[in-house]
Amino acid sequence: MTVLGLHHVTAIASDPQRTLDFYAGVLGLRFVKRTVNFDDPGTYHFYFGDEVGTPGSILTFFPWPGARPGRAGPGQVAVTGFAASPAAIGFWIGRLVHHGIAYQGPAMRGPRGGEVERVLSFRDPDGLSLEIVGHASAEARPVWADAPGIPPEHALHGLHGVTLWVEDGEATERVLVEALGFRAVREEGTTRRFAAGTGGAGRLVDVRSTGAFLHALEGAGTVHHVAWAVADDAAQLDLRERVRSIGLDPTPVIDRKYFHSVYFREPGAVLFELATNGPGFTIDEPGDRLGEELMLPAPLEAHRSEIVAALPPIHLPAARTAATSLDGRTGKEGDP
Numbered sequence: 212m213t214v215l216g217l218h219h220v221t222a223i224a225s226d227p228q229r230t231l232d233f234y235a236g237v238l239g240l241r242f243v244k245r246t247v248n249f250d251d252p253g254t255y256h257f258y259f260g261d262e263v264g265t266p267g268s269i270l271t272f273f274p275w276p277g278a279r280p281g282r283a284g285p286g287q288v289a290v291t292g293f294a295a296s297p298a299a300i301g302f303w304i305g306r307l308v309h310h311g312i313a314y315q316g317p318a319m320r321g322p323r324g325g326e327v328e329r330v331l332s333f334r335d336p337d338g339l340s341l342e343i344v345g346h347a348s349a350e351a352r353p354v355w356a357d358a359p360g361i362p363p364e365h366a367l368h369g370l371h372g373v374t375l376w377v378e379d380g381e382a383t384e385r386v387l388v389e390a391l392g393f394r395a396v397r398e399e400g401t402t403r404r405f406a407a408g409t410g411g412a413g414r415l416v417d418v419r420s421t422g423a424f425l426h427a428l429e430g431a432g433t434v435h436h437v438a439w440a441v442a443d444d445a446a447q448l449d450l451r452e453r454v455r456s457i458g459l460d461p462t463p464v465i466d467r468k469y470f471h472s473v474y475f476r477e478p479g480a481v482l483f484e485l486a487t488n489g490p491g492f493t494i495d496e497p498g499d500r501l502g503e504e505l506m507l508p509a510p511l512e513a514h515r516s517e518i519v520a521a522l523p524p525i526h527l528p529a530a531r532t533a534a535t536s537l538d539g540r541t542g543k544e545g546d547p
Contacts, residue, residue, distance in 0.1 A: 212449040213392025216407045216414035217370045218440035218470070218486040219258075219269035220291050222339055223281065225431035227255050227274040228525050229336050234259045234270065236528040237310050238293070239358030239366055242502035243492050245525075248273055249467065252511055253521045261353045261369055264469075264492040264501070266440040267413035268353070268369030273435065276523060280338065281430030285378045285421045286480030288434035292330075292342035294349035294371035294412035300329045302365040303343050307333060317345070322397060328371075338432035344371040348411030359528070372415030373437055374402070376427070377479030380420040386477045387416065390453045391439060407439075426480070436474070438484035447473060447485050454485075461485075468508050469494060502527070 224230040234257075235242045243264035248256045254275050260268035270291065283289050295303065300317050307314045314333040321327035329345035354366035377383045380403060387393040393405035393416065401421070407414040427433060441447045447464065451473045454461045461475040469492050473485040495506050505522075507515060 212441070212446040212453075214407050214439035214441055214450065214485070215488070216267055216440055217373065217416075218266045218438040218484070218488075219260075219271055220288060220370065220373060220437050221271045221273065221435045222291070223278060223429065223431050223433055223435055224272045224274040224335075224337050224339075225278040225280075226276060226336070227257070227523055230257065230272050230274045231525055232528060233335055234272075235358075237306070237312070239355065239361040240270065241355035241358075242527060243269070244469065244506060245502055245504070246468075246506045246508075247511070247518060247522070249508060249511075252507075252514070252518055255522060255525075258469075258492070258502075261355045263498055265353055265369065266470075266486070266488050270370070275431070278431040281433030282425065282428035283340065283376070283433065284425050284427035285376045285423075287376060287427035287429075288373045288437045288481060289376040289419070289427075290332075290340045290342060290374035290417075291434065292344045292371035292373065292415075294352060294368040295343050295345050296350050296364065296368070297329055297345035297347060299365040300331060300343070300345040302362075303331055306361075307331070320399075335432070339434070342371070343367070344412075346371065346412055352412055369413055371412045372417060373434075374417040374419055375437075375479065375481050376419050376421050377481065378421060378423050380418040380479070382478035383418055383481070386454075386457065386459070386483075387418070390457055390459075391450065436482035436484050438472070438486040441485050441487055443487055443489070444471060447471060447487055450485055 234240050240259035243260045244258035246256050248254050257272045259270050314331050316331045317329040319327045320330050331343040349368040352368040354368050356363040387405050393407050396406045397404040402417050402419040404417050451461045459475050461473050465472045470486045476482050
């Protein structure tokens with residue numbers, strides 16, 4: 212058994228509404244699920260992705276209001292990349308300019324004489340490092356086609372890959388290969404690329420050996436963890452045992468309602484998760500209404516009123532839907 216590629220990336224933000232506006236509004240991702248952090252139900256957990264939140268399309272956030280800024284450094288996912296058609300890069304340059312977002316690129320990345328990626332680099336409002344990567348492999352993956360102002364042919368095709376920063380990549384790379392089934396595909400300077408399965412968009416991880424300097428500081432604008440997709444519960448248990456057998460300390464399986472999770476910290480200090488592909492985000496609301504209401508796991512439903520009272524009000528970008536929910540109830544935007 213091996214991982215299938217990326218499942219999701221979870222980051223930390225400081226302002227729920229600003230995060231929603233940026234990812235659902237500017238980048239045009241679908242707001243797949245509004246729920247709470249199951250371990251800290253006084254804060255939201257937002258999920259963004261394609262039409263149904265396909266594994267490999269998902270970027271999630273713990274938006275803690277007023278969270279202190281984090282610091283990039285070894286021991287974290289330093290860069291999160293989105294996949295796009297190569298022909299869409301010009302569109303995204305124009306969109307970033309329109310929204311006043313500074314960017315770098317497009318830079319060309321890849322083996323000399325081989326198929327290259329066209330890369331736009333930029334940051335979200337909290338400083339999270341992001342890329343839009345133009346590569347032909349993106350085009351086989353689904354999109355959210357109903358984002359206002361973004362033609363479907365230019366929409367983002369989920370995640371492209373992630374870049375890990377670690378002091379010395381050797382031990383991290385051994386975990387990726389020996390425990391999770393990645394294979395080395397490329398090396399440029401101090402960065403080595405690994406691919407799951409056939410590779411391409413959604414199956415890539417770059418490991419950059421940074422040497423010793425200030426370690427990452429968790430906070431707004433940093434990634435909390437990266438999750439790798441596994442086919443089902445049996446595959447997850449098999450991989451959990453493989454992780455344990457190489458001397459790491461995975462958690463028991465944890466039910467996250469939309470998938471089942473196992474967590475462990477790899478030798479470079481990045482928090483990894485093994486997440487099942489199912490049950491998926493339509494388990495508690497229909498596909499055409501995803502993200503419109505606050506969804507809670509069964510043990511928290513008895514406390515809904517207290518939870519809602521503690522959460523800041525939010526609204527969906529105005530042009531996206533006629534019905535929004537400010538606090539878990541469905542109604543017209545602006546309703547009390």
